[in-house]
Amino acid sequence: MPETTSTIIAFVCNWCSYAGADQAGGLRLDYPVNIKLVRVMCSGRVDPQFVMDSFRKGADGVMILGCHPGDCHYRNGNIKAMKRSILLEQMLPTFGIDPKRFRLDWVAAGEAERFKEVVTEMSETIKNIGPLHLKGFVESEVA
Amino acid sequence: MAKPKIAFYWCASCGGCEEAIVDLAEQILPVVEAVDIVFWPCAMDFKTRDIEQMANGSIAVAFINGAVRTSEQEHMAKLMRQKSGLVVAFGSCAGLGGIPALANLTSRKKIFEASYHDCPSVFNPDGVEPKTEVVVDGHKLTLPTFYETVYKLDDVITVDYYLPGCPPTTDIIVNAINAILEGKLPPKGAVLSPDKSLCSSCKLNDTKPDQVCIGPIKRIIDIIADPEKCFLTQGLICMGPATRDGCGALCIQGNMPCTGCFGPTDSCRDQGGKMISSLGGILEGEDRDSLQKATKGLVDPSGTFYRYSMSASLLGSARKEGE
Amino acid sequence: MTVMQKKSLLFLCKCGANISNFVDLDRIADWASKAGHIDLAESHNLLCSPDGKKFFQETLKQKKPDTVVVAACSPKMHEKTFQELAESVDVNMSYIQMANIREHCAWVTQDKNEATIKSIELINAAAKRSFEAEPLKKMTMAVNTDMVVIGGGIAGIEAALSAAKADRKVYLVEKEISLGGAVIKTEDIAPSMECSPCLLAPRLSAVRNNPNITVITNAEVNEVKGFYGNFTVKIHKKARYVEESCIGCESCFEVCPVDVKSAFHLNMGTEKAVYTLFPGSVPAAAAIHKESCLHFVDNSCNACMEACPFGSINFNQKDEDIEVTAGAIIIATGFAAGDIAGIKNLKYGAIENVYTTSEFERMVCSNGPSKGELKLKNGEKPEKIAVIHCAGSMREDGLPYCSGICCVEAAKVGMLVRKQLPDVQIVNIYQELVFPNPRDFSFYKQQCEAGTHFLKSDNISSVLLSEEKERIRITALGIDPVEVDLVVLSTGLQPSESAKKLAEILNIDLEKDGFFKADHALLHATGASLDGIYIVGCAKGPVNVSDAVVTAHAAIGDALSKLVPGREIELEIMTACIDPDKCGGCKLCITVCPYKAISNNADKHISFVNEVICRGCGTCVAQCPSGAAKAKHFTDNQIYAEIGGLIYA
Numbered sequence A: 001m002p003e004t005t006s007t008i009i010a011f012v013c014n015w016c017s018y019a020g021a022d023q024a025g026g027l028r029l030d031y032p033v034n035i036k037l038v039r040v041m042c043s044g045r046v047d048p049q050f051v052m053d054s055f056r057k058g059a060d061g062v063m064i065l066g067c068h069p070g071d072c073h074y075r076n077g078n079i080k081a082m083k084r085s086i087l088l089e090q091m092l093p094t095f096g097i098d099p100k101r102f103r104l105d106w107v108a109a110g111e112a113e114r115f116k117e118v119v120t121e122m123s124e125t126i127k128n129i130g131p132l133h134l135k136g137f138v139e140s141e142v143a
Numbered sequence B: 001m002a003k004p005k006i007a008f009y010w011c012a013s014c015g016g017c018e019e020a021i022v023d024l025a026e027q028i029l030p031v032v033e034a035v036d037i038v039f040w041p042c043a044m045d046f047k048t049r050d051i052e053q054m055a056n057g058s059i060a061v062a063f064i065n066g067a068v069r070t071s072e073q074e075h076m077a078k079l080m081r082q083k084s085g086l087v088v089a090f091g092s093c094a095g096l097g098g099i100p101a102l103a104n105l106t107s108r109k110k111i112f113e114a115s116y117h118d119c120p121s122v123f124n125p126d127g128v129e130p131k132t133e134v135v136v137d138g139h140k141l142t143l144p145t146f147y148e149t150v151y152k153l154d155d156v157i158t159v160d161y162y163l164p165g166c167p168p169t170t171d172i173i174v175n176a177i178n179a180i181l182e183g184k185l186p187p188k189g190a191v192l193s194p195d196k197s198l199c200s201s202c203k204l205n206d207t208k209p210d211q212v213c214i215g216p217i218k219r220i221i222d223i224i225a226d227p228e229k230c231f232l233t234q235g236l237i238c239m240g241p242a243t244r245d246g247c248g249a250l251c252i253q254g255n256m257p258c259t260g261c262f263g264p265t266d267s268c269r270d271q272g273g274k275m276i277s278s279l280g281g282i283l284e285g286e287d288r289d290s291l292q293k294a295t296k297g298l299v300d301p302s303g304t305f306y307r308y309s310m311s312a313s314l315l316g317s318a319r320k321e322g323e
Numbered sequence C: 001m002t003v004m005q006k007k008s009l010l011f012l013c014k015c016g017a018n019i020s021n022f023v024d025l026d027r028i029a030d031w032a033s034k035a036g037h038i039d040l041a042e043s044h045n046l047l048c049s050p051d052g053k054k055f056f057q058e059t060l061k062q063k064k065p066d067t068v069v070v071a072a073c074s075p076k077m078h079e080k081t082f083q084e085l086a087e088s089v090d091v092n093m094s095y096i097q098m099a100n101i102r103e104h105c106a107w108v109t110q111d112k113n114e115a116t117i118k119s120i121e122l123i124n125a126a127a128k129r130s131f132e133a134e135p136l137k138k139m140t141m142a143v144n145t146d147m148v149v150i151g152g153g154i155a156g157i158e159a160a161l162s163a164a165k166a167d168r169k170v171y172l173v174e175k176e177i178s179l180g181g182a183v184i185k186t187e188d189i190a191p192s193m194e195c196s197p198c199l200l201a202p203r204l205s206a207v208r209n210n211p212n213i214t215v216i217t218n219a220e221v222n223e224v225k226g227f228y229g230n231f232t233v234k235i236h237k238k239a240r241y242v243e244e245s246c247i248g249c250e251s252c253f254e255v256c257p258v259d260v261k262s263a264f265h266l267n268m269g270t271e272k273a274v275y276t277l278f279p280g281s282v283p284a285a286a287a288i289h290k291e292s293c294l295h296f297v298d299n300s301c302n303a304c305m306e307a308c309p310f311g312s313i314n315f316n317q318k319d320e321d322i323e324v325t326a327g328a329i330i331i332a333t334g335f336a337a338g339d340i341a342g343i344k345n346l347k348y349g350a351i352e353n354v355y356t357t358s359e360f361e362r363m364v365c366s367n368g369p370s371k372g373e374l375k376l377k378n379g380e381k382p383e384k385i386a387v388i389h390c391a392g393s394m395r396e397d398g399l400p401y402c403s404g405i406c407c408v409e410a411a412k413v414g415m416l417v418r419k420q421l422p423d424v425q426i427v428n429i430y431q432e433l434v435f436p437n438p439r440d441f442s443f444y445k446q447q448c449e450a451g452t453h454f455l456k457s458d459n460i461s462s463v464l465l466s467e468e469k470e471r472i473r474i475t476a477l478g479i480d481p482v483e484v485d486l487v488v489l490s491t492g493l494q495p496s497e498s499a500k501k502l503a504e505i506l507n508i509d510l511e512k513d514g515f516f517k518a519d520h521a522l523l524h525a526t527g528a529s530l531d532g533i534y535i536v537g538c539a540k541g542p543v544n545v546s547d548a549v550v551t552a553h554a555a556i557g558d559a560l561s562k563l564v565p566g567r568e569i570e571l572e573i574m575t576a577c578i579d580p581d582k583c584g585g586c587k588l589c590i591t592v593c594p595y596k597a598i599s600n601n602a603d604k605h606i607s608f609v610n611e612v613i614c615r616g617c618g619t620c621v622a623q624c625p626s627g628a629a630k631a632k633h634f635t636d637n638q639i640y641a642e643i644g645g646l647i648y649a
Helices: A017-026 A048-057 A077-095 A112-129 A137-142 B016-022 B025-034 B048-052 B071-083 B091-096 B099-105 B108-118 B170-182 B203-207 B271-281 B288-294 B301-305 C025-035 C050-063 C075-088 C102-106 C112-131 C154-165 C196-209 C251-255 C294-298 C303-307 C357-364 C406-420 C438-450 C499-506 C545-562 C588-592 C619-623 C636-647
Strands: A008-013 A035-040 A061-066 A102-106 A134-136 B005-010 B036-039 B059-065 B068-070 B084-090 B133-136 B139-142 B146-151 B161-163 B318-320 C008-012 C038-040 C067-072 C096-100 C147-150 C170-173 C213-216 C219-227 C230-237 C259-261 C270-272 C320-326 C328-331 C335-337 C354-356 C384-391 C425-430 C452-456 C459-468 C471-477 C479-484 C486-491 C493-495 C533-535 C576-578 C598-601 C606-609 C629-631
Touching: A008 A017, A008 A048, A008 A112, A008 C636, A017 A035, A017 A061, A017 A112, A017 C075, A017 C102, A035 A112, A035 C112, A035 C636, A048 A061, A048 A077, A048 B271, A048 C636, A061 A077, A061 A112, A077 A102, A077 B271, A077 B288, A077 B301, A077 C619, A102 A112, B005 B016, B005 B071, B016 B025, B016 B091, B016 B170, B025 B170, B036 B048, B036 B059, B048 B071, B059 B071, B059 B091, B068 B071, B071 B084, B084 B091, B091 B099, B091 B161, B099 B146, B099 B301, B108 B146, B161 B170, B271 B301, B271 C588, B271 C619, C008 C025, C008 C050, C008 C112, C025 C038, C025 C112, C050 C075, C067 C075, C067 C112, C075 C096, C096 C102, C096 C112, C102 C112, C112 C636, C147 C154, C147 C320, C154 C170, C154 C196, C154 C213, C154 C328, C154 C545, C170 C219, C170 C230, C196 C213, C219 C499, C230 C328, C251 C303, C328 C499, C328 C545, C354 C357, C357 C406, C357 C486, C384 C406, C384 C459, C384 C471, C384 C479, C406 C425, C406 C438, C406 C452, C406 C486, C425 C459, C425 C479, C438 C452, C452 C479, C471 C486, C533 C545, C576 C619, C588 C598, C588 C619, C619 C629
Parallel strands: A008 A035, A008 A061, A061 A102, B005 B036, B005 B059, B059 B084, B084 B161, C008 C038, C008 C067, C067 C096, C147 C170, C147 C328, C170 C213, C328 C533, C354 C486, C384 C425, C384 C486, C425 C452
Antiparallel strands: A134 B318, B068 B146, B133 B139, C219 C230, C230 C320, C259 C270, C335 C493, C459 C471, C471 C479, C576 C606, C576 C629, C598 C606
8 A cells, every 4th residue: 555654643623733734735736645644623722642542653753733722613622722732742751752853833713824834844754764664662672 | 169379470570560460468468268369470470381281261260460571471371361361560660551551662672781880889790681591501591572662461362351550459359359240340451540630539629720731840859748649740750640549649648739640531541741731732832932931840751740641641652663 | 344335425516717717627537536435426517506506416316325526616605505405315415525615725826736646635635524413403592582682871771762662671771770871961062062961861751651661779689690581690780779650840959958979970070969960860769878867877867758749758778689581682881981080180079170081071061060060179260171082082091092072072072061161162183083974074173163172182191180279270292382271182982890890790791992892893783792791882882872772683683583482593513512421520621612602510520512502613622631521513523634645534
């Protein structure tokens, strides 16, 4: 199936960032195809477990994109996402994961250009760091 | 009718789980009365061949504590599995990796470097490291392989039941043994402790307001904790919300926050990930700077949130290639 | 043990050439046929067309699939379309999963191979996610269609009248002893210069005569429970010591021996200890200042009681707590005049004959403290008057914003003065002029022509007042010093004193400036941040009378369209729920819920979601440390499956 390129999973909120990505499509803005979106209603829905699960399953980078602070469709879910990200960012390096592999950012519904910019930057970052190769241990050692 | 045979075995563990069985005190008497202990290397002299000679499935229940770090532990776990009807993962290490699995945050190479070279108390002028095979005076000597990763028991064998805790408390041990003797066991794979968080039985939960805000995060050494107030509201990390109930909130009664030894509930995939989600949600501060400040007192985040569940974690049970 | 492999029925939409030109649909079909978990329906040229919809329904009926993947455009475009089509043929909407192969694949790369591979990944993820779906159920709820209006100014009055006209019961709650708000304290409304009391009087009597409206004055809302369509509102009504039988005949005023500074006259005049705000007020009943009345002070006087021809004085009246239920709450709590006490340069309160615009207007009102006569403190007529625009506004130590409606009020000062003293010189000192509509601007031009001088300062914050031989000297950057007899400070509008407390009681948001925040500034400007609560008039920010009334009518229109007697309201489907068997009652979800939709049952040690209030953001689900909370249609399992599907295609 797909060739082995890096994979970036982006959790995007329904109201701002997913709409921003839709608009990027509408405007035919090209951006790296290794960005794969998972739509959630609010960035506040994103459980750090989802980020970890993505890394575990082979993602080389993970993003959470939400509404800009102050614009959250659900008042302040994006701020909750930020609070959780602070702890996650502190934890990732202890597992040997470069914290740059995780990025929280804001993209509004009208910000197609910004969406393209943010995900392209992330794709470049991951290209520079290289693949994560985080493999499940059972397969690799125990049989 | 012959008494059911039971066995105890320890893998990578501190011995606390064995101690917990001794701690049953007089409650152990009816147990001993009801069963035959056929294998318990920690307490009595048994050899591997004793168990190898038993018929497959002849042991009714094997209680195995400790994590799996070496090939010997894996071999013994598989042997016990073969000979036993039921295998119970006894304690946090067997269930979730426990304290030994914190080593998953580093590599075998680094562990060897520290243990055999760098540690100030080490005297090793020849730089000797343990090898799985050496020839001494023409005789081949072997040692078990020291794995790169610390596993929980069910990574190497099928486990029927789990008894959580570091160590499991007297009550849950007695309840489990009674359930086994009476044949009143839940479906296989179950953790023999309530599937709710510790807050559900913690007395301090009533002191927790509906709106909880934590920050700055403190360690237990930073303040004199108020024994009448939910630790989270005091800025202390209490793993209770993300930890299974059943211990009777023993640590909390001792004015210490929960450190999470009963592991997560069934619906939770990763205890530490879930805890940072919950803790993050109630952190004080609305911007990066103030949040950084609020979390400044959090040293060793992975050691705090995965103290007992590293082998069951999404990230700490995998390793980076080439390390 | 063999588990039957679930299969997802895949619809591929060509979207004309929009997808088929950029994505290799044949290759996707080939992949799907080998994948094992996908059944392929024929690709369709345009699935959202009438023909396509029919094809979708017919295929669903015929194949009865476990789940459905529609690989087409964005779910934001057509997810609802296909969910509803599925429901129409008895397939639960939860089993419909869209793969966005247009906006996220076909349109974002020139490379057809790449677009095709990404499409396969998205389709795989959608299929995997769909296998974890649990059926969704539409929920409706019966509603209370009555309304509570908080604030009895022009906006509140108009809101109440509109709702009452539609036969809704309205509880109109006012903190003063009678209705009228800010408008009743003015003489004329610029720019039309309509007489304020004449404008309000018929509306007040309409309120009084409307059996659907219950007016509750001298009262405050102090607790609100419930939610959209089902609020319970607790109102604390303070005793006024005069019964409703009072008709406001004022017989008691003559005999009352106590004079009290009148708040209605902004402390510039007096009223008796038994008082009404103005003749013809609604309700007509007077009230007694308990702290000044001699009956209460030392029990030495019963004069009013003796003079009352209707036996309406009741010194034993008690405060009352009233509980009402309603489906919607309209906040019309108005504004407070910008506080300029802290701005020393303006010498407000330190120099005589310096007034705010509200004070000035009260002074020249025919029902004002001096019956409308404009004079200086020494009794003489002024010869020259200055109006300072933006007093206390657009500065960090005052109001950091422009209220937008005060310039026209500032321009009005000259007109009001000339009405009685045509020869007085008027000078308006400003830095910025804001006349947001053509009528306001024409009014300003008229005032220029009528003799008001407008002087532009380089910085209005530099205005400094000083006393100069019984006159007032004004200096400011960019203008020559001016000496006048009287100064009017045009203050901005700030949130009413009650806004903060009310926002807490109702759990709704305020803007940074302290006014109530709209649900959506453009699309739902009169809706507060919680369903069923509306913000009208100056509660939502400074507006003129016309806009205050417009917002009141708009809010009621919206409320009437949503709360229809006999019709249930549709509730959010994808709410969160908490499994009582798993919940440990740790309460951490309560903290993060933006809508206070979660409560704790202390006896059972569990928390539960009120699904009527929940809007389905899922923040509590991420928060729940024991995995007891679940986001419908966005469950952990669905998301894990989607992640896996994206990576292992």
